[in-house]
Amino acid sequence: MTIRHFLTTQDYSRREIDELLDQAAEFKRSPQGRQLAGKAVALLFFNPSMRTRTSFELGAFQLGGHAVVLAPGKDAWPIEFEVGTVMDGDTEEHIAEVAQVLSRYADLIAVRAFPKFQDWAVDREDRVLKAFARYATVPVINMETITHPCQELAHAMALREHLGDLQNKKYVLTWTYHPKPLNTAVANSALLIATKLGMDVTLLCPSPDFVLDERYMAYGEENARQNGGSLQVSHDIEAAYRGADVVYAKSWGALPFFGQWEGEKAIREASKHFIVDEAKMALTNQAVFSHCLPLRRNVKATDAVMDSPACIAIDEAENRLHVQKAVMAALIGQG
Amino acid sequence: MTIRHFLTTQDYSRREIDELLDQAAEFKRSPQGRQLAGKAVALLFFNPSMRTRTSFELGAFQLGGHAVVLAPGKDAWPIEFEVGTVMDGDTEEHIAEVAQVLSRYADLIAVRAFPKFQDWAVDREDRVLKAFARYATVPVINMETITHPCQELAHAMALREHLGDLQNKKYVLTWTYHPKPLNTAVANSALLIATKLGMDVTLLCPSPDFVLDERYMAYGEENARQNGGSLQVSHDIEAAYRGADVVYAKSWGALPFFGQWEGEKAIREASKHFIVDEAKMALTNQAVFSHCLPLRRNVKATDAVMDSPACIAIDEAENRLHVQKAVMAALIGQG
């Protein structure tokens, strides 16, 4: 029997995504349920979290289940992911045992594992998540690795709430400055979900160095073709914002300089003007603005934008709770 | 609509305090309830805790709710509290977003945030707690900042249990030695609640340097006036203990030397004799003794005092559970 995981929205059809969003809307109206009565969810955080942990933990509770929060290497043993290794180094336990044992205790395993930020060729293999999916005997959920599919659903839900039909809406994913080169996960995910929902997507960034990994660019183009939307890259701020219905901001590190971040520093520092501000928002078609949070105010977006009615970031964050309940209920729910 | 918080007992009338204590006594007799059925409580610990965390978490459970425990900066992002800052430093997220998002997930937010111990003029503004109260759209509870109102209620409940009517009982709040200059929160709180309950309060400390902040001294005097009690400061151990009905011990740092603690070290080190011992307790009117815990034995109080029937510190600690359930039920309870 094949286990259905939730590793990426690419494994889910447009129709399945719509069903998850419908169920999430139902949970938003009526939060309490018994779909997970007596069920256990193991939340593994290789990296810290507030929204993700709170929303999963409370989501499980509201449906009658219980989430156990584990931080491997901190309050659990460091884990080995290579196959066939002689484990005489730092790791005390192999993922094969971790995943199998957790599968005996819990009905669902959710994993957050960010890239190591040293070698993109390694990080893009997403091996922590894939190892859990390989060895676990229960469904596995991606709580952010090199994509962030739970955020995608929360984002899509907020857009549906505020814009209704999303077909061929103009969607701008804009890179913004941040002092550190960040994970591309949410940017990859924004591409995936915006194209899957049939929007006309512009990826706005300072230079070709900031274009996303070819895998996600290719998925985005395929999604656009299948769903009647489009995908283009732009380095022209004004052109990108003009007529936009959605502005989604995110900072990320330029992949050609992955692990040798000094090489992108000059471009990064010269691109602080990518900040989302009122002047740029005035170019749009009264666009909604969102961001996955955490957001550095007056670095990624100004106070004026964050505090304006156009900002739906809080709604998007709230929706994490609802969409994750929908995903958990779809994977292991009863009744 | 104004949200009712629980930030300080000064926001609550004597009658409201009595009602909370009555409800707490009811919970002590009958611990299980459904007042928080399906409700979520977010517990934010900027500083560590054992009693507070355990009692809140179990209190929520016993009333059908669920508490999520978060440690910002450890398993959550570091938070910005200033308004209008360009957030290009260490903080990743503004309190405006944190408080709003948590308000979407949880029905109640409780916050522990100790002073930074560098500048009392800053710390006395209690800005972390106030920022949560400002931005949250759900009630906020103070789990100890520069006062500790939950401890006040637990203390008052223990006194009522052991002494009955507290009006004009002689109450001694005695400073004791501790190797480090500690928070004045519990001392401030002891003043507030003892005066609110109409007791005759003596603040006993080694020198005028150890008198508490003028804000709390003023509140104490106002409370004493309104409730028929009194408040005085003493540096005379024998006079203070003589005839006391209650001895409450706490160590704290001298405010004039806040952040420059070397200046108070000589007085502190010369004041180890403020320890609560059997000889001092023999001067009292068979007083009960208490402390908020944690307590360093044979530094703040001797083993003989701690292990005597006069010591009600364990009862006070237990009462944290009951009074906090009363506060949560009052703020968000149903039925």
Next chain:
Amino acid sequence: MTIRHFLTTQDYSRREIDELLDQAAEFKRSPQGRQLAGKAVALLFFNPSMRTRTSFELGAFQLGGHAVVLAPGKDAWPIEFEVGTVMDGDTEEHIAEVAQVLSRYADLIAVRAFPKFQDWAVDREDRVLKAFARYATVPVINMETITHPCQELAHAMALREHLGDLQNKKYVLTWTYHPKPLNTAVANSALLIATKLGMDVTLLCPSPDFVLDERYMAYGEENARQNGGSLQVSHDIEAAYRGADVVYAKSWGALPFFGQWEGEKAIREASKHFIVDEAKMALTNQAVFSHCLPLRRNVKATDAVMDSPACIAIDEAENRLHVQKAVMAALIGQG
């Protein structure tokens, strides 16, 4: 009234052990119950854990209770265990207060406290666990100190599941290499439970230095006498494995070099050939293999052994959940 704790299986008769295992098997068939409805369990981890924490937390949940997870010294205050000390050092709170207060909040206290690895004469007194048992007014469970009785029950349950009647089965407890000198707890426990179940036990280790503490050797001999089994020490790998029905692997530090580990390094490094591999397993009577986990693959046991049907370590780990529910239900369960 004497409180019944679960500190060591030596405090439990063979019949009581069998009853716990029967109840655990019942919970394995039917996991949900109300035996702990409304009950609170405090889990104190002085050392990290994954399986123990997850299985206790979920076990409490499945029986209607709630577990609070505390890590003293990390998210709680550092604790003093000596009696009569002037606490002017690092510890902020005495075990007398910690245990009494937790007993007011929780119906059960479970403690993990590994040795300090400096002085075996001190560590073998197990004073953290014993202090909790002394001061607590509720039952205390050993979650691994210098023995690991919960692991014993899980191990015994897995052996019963795979081998049925265990009387006079040949049981080999084999030392294996690990880069660090580890706790003897699980090895001590393996001796205790294997002899209690009437098996013919061989303790296989590189040299007499690796024989276990005389207390546990003596208990093992007494158990063997009472239950019709036997206990012997061997340094001959081939003789030990030949005809074995059970191979249980564990690494531990040699007690004569406790705290001065350089002294055992040469023997340790020269004993990597104690690894459990297919050639050794081929000498047995189609033995089952197990280990308490975490296990370093290809250091303690080869991939081939771990991935073979003979390996029952995952079953043993799963059984932690079931046996701990049985222990909790026996100590504080209702109905």
